[in-house]
Amino acid sequence: xxxxxxxxxxxxxxxxxxxxxxxxxxxxxxxxxxxxxxxxxxxxxxxxxxxxxxxxxxxxxxxxxxxxxxxxxxxxxxxxxxxxxxxxxxxxxxxxxxxxxxxxxxxxxxxxxxxxxxxxxxxxxxxxxxxxxxxxxxxxxxxxxxxxxxxxxxxxxxxxxxxxxxxxxxxxxxxxxxxxxxxxxxxxxxxxxxxxxxxxxxxxxxxxxxxxxxx
Amino acid sequence: xxxxxxxxxxxxxxxxxxxxxxxxxxxxxxxxxxxxxxxxxxxxxxxxxxxxxxxxxxxxxxxxxxxxxxxxxxxxxxxxxxxxxxxxxxxxxxxxxxxxxxxxxxxxxxxxxxxxxxxxxxxxxxxxxxxxxxxxxxxxxxxxxxxxxxxxxxxxxxxxxxxxxxxxxxxxxxxxxxxxxxxxxxxxxxxxxxxxxxxxxxxxxxxxxxxxxxx
DNA sequence: TAGATTGTTAATCGATTAACAATC
DNA sequence: TAGATTGTTAATCGATTAACAATC
Numbered sequence: 001x002x003x004x005x006x007x008x009x010x011x012x013x014x015x016x017x018x019x020x021x022x023x024x025x026x027x028x029x030x031x032x033x034x035x036x037x038x039x040x041x042x043x044x045x046x047x048x049x050x051x052x053x054x055x056x057x058x059x060x061x062x063x064x065x066x067x068x069x070x071x072x073x074x075x076x077x078x079x080x081x082x083x084x085x086x087x088x089x090x091x092x093x094x095x096x097x098x099x100x101x102x103x104x105x106x107x108x109x110x111x112x113x114x115x116x117x118x119x120x121x122x123x124x125x126x127x128x129x130x131x132x133x134x135x136x137x138x139x140x141x142x143x144x145x146x147x148x149x150x151x152x153x154x155x156x157x158x159x160x161x162x163x164x165x166x167x168x169x170x171x172x173x174x175x176x177x178x179x180x181x182x183x184x185x186x187x188x189x190x191x192x193x194x195x196x197x198x199x200x201x202x203x204x205x206x207x208x209x210x211x212x213x214x215x
Numbered sequence: 216x217x218x219x220x221x222x223x224x225x226x227x228x229x230x231x232x233x234x235x236x237x238x239x240x241x242x243x244x245x246x247x248x249x250x251x252x253x254x255x256x257x258x259x260x261x262x263x264x265x266x267x268x269x270x271x272x273x274x275x276x277x278x279x280x281x282x283x284x285x286x287x288x289x290x291x292x293x294x295x296x297x298x299x300x301x302x303x304x305x306x307x308x309x310x311x312x313x314x315x316x317x318x319x320x321x322x323x324x325x326x327x328x329x330x331x332x333x334x335x336x337x338x339x340x341x342x343x344x345x346x347x348x349x350x351x352x353x354x355x356x357x358x359x360x361x362x363x364x365x366x367x368x369x370x371x372x373x374x375x376x377x378x379x380x381x382x383x384x385x386x387x388x389x390x391x392x393x394x395x396x397x398x399x400x401x402x403x404x405x406x407x408x409x410x411x412x413x414x415x416x417x418x419x420x421x422x423x424x425x426x427x428x429x430x
Numbered sequence: 431t432a433g434a435t436t437g438t439t440a441a442t443c444g445a446t447t448a449a450c451a452a453t454c
Numbered sequence: 455t456a457g458a459t460t461g462t463t464a465a466t467c468g469a470t471t472a473a474c475a476a477t478c
Binding site: 007010047063 | 468469470471472473476477478
């Protein structure tokens with residue numbers, strides 16, 4: 001009974017469902033139909049039902065979905081209650097912002113170590129956590145067994161670092177450095193956040209608007 | 216001769232082509248076939264040819280593509296040489312990191328103003344640029360006509376701010392605040408960067424790996 | 431029970447891949 | 455010219471949408 005692989009299109013929509021359901025819950029709304037939700041989220045009701053049914057029948061015919069229960073289910077699927085041991089490497093501007101701004105606990109992640117190769121940065125504290133030198137990574141990983149690494153290092157350092165971390169047992173990378181990570185192990189998960197790509201996609205839209213005679 | 220709309224799947228691949236071609240150019244490689252490029256990028260040769268032909272015949276039969284020329288063409292399409300007047304609002308951790316870390320000029324954007332609603336932040340300098348108070352936004356926009364706004368403000372402030380900025384002539388939003396922007400004008404481009412969504416997608420992959428008996 | 435809305439199957443649409451004639 | 459590789463059309467695949475029987 002090999003449960004079939006969920007497509008990544010579906011998975012990428014789950015966090016947004018989770019977010020909208022949280023919003024509804026905050027507003028004290030107890031039930032919602034796929035139709036109502038589709039209007040709010042700008043999707044089709046069909047797609048919502050199709051998506052949710054990848055994971056099981058969360059709804060009830062004639063009634064709809066229980067907002068709190070559905071949110072809880074999706075949270076479970078996404079693992080928001082997990083405690084993924086997570087390290088972050090590179091505490092330049094971006095690394096510091098990620099460390100302090102992203103709600104790791106709300107995403108089921110526990111930030112257990114910060115690292116930088118610059119000896120003037122290592123030793124300092126970032127919002128209450130000490131920054132270790134990258135030289136101590138191997139020892140730290142052997143002791144603490146982090147499974148997730150956030151990479152905020154320059155592009156030219158990223159690949160070698162990722163290789164090293166993969167060898168130390170890291171199984172997922174959240175990559176903020178420019179350029180693609182090349183990892184030999186296909187079981188290691190990588191999520192790239194290419195800010196420049198995102199900005200270029202946006203400005204392309206702007207250019208397209210220029211060319212239209214008018215709206 | 217209505218040139219047909221380019222699908223957003225294609226557009227989202229363009230920055231990556233641009234990046235890889237830059238890499239090749241740096242390595243002194245003058246020509247490349249769709250086949251060779253497909254291997255390096257992990258795509259099919261068919262898809263590359265299909266993608267590039269949306270914009271015109273950049274290649275030459277029997278030869279392939281000229282790396283520098285193709286990169287230049289894609290750069291043109293993406294508008295990397297433009298000077299989009301851009302403002303950034305919200306200089307918390309994330310806003311400061313975006314302002315200093317993202318290469319706006321390389322993306323065809325010119326950062327002409329920084330704004331924050333906190334009077335203790337407004338007045339300070341961030342990497343050489345003064346931070347203005349958000350009260351001065353209207354005057355600034357009337358005078359300077361920015362067309363792009365980067366939103367690094369808290370979720371509950373984002374929507375009202377976006378409305379205001381849209382009324383002041385902003386035509387594209389790069390949104391880092393949590394939650395979706397609701398804008399009435401469909402011609403305004405929005406690119407959301409939901410860091411938490413990206414992290415949740417990644418950890419879902421981790422969970423899936425747990426369940427597999429082994430690799 | 432009647433009305434509503436799901437879960438699920440079938441139809442459509444779009445994007446990716448394959449194939450090949452055109453041509454450098 | 456012969457070989458290579460594009461541009462482009464056709465085939466396939468997957469994702470989205472529509473439809474409707476099941477059921478609360």
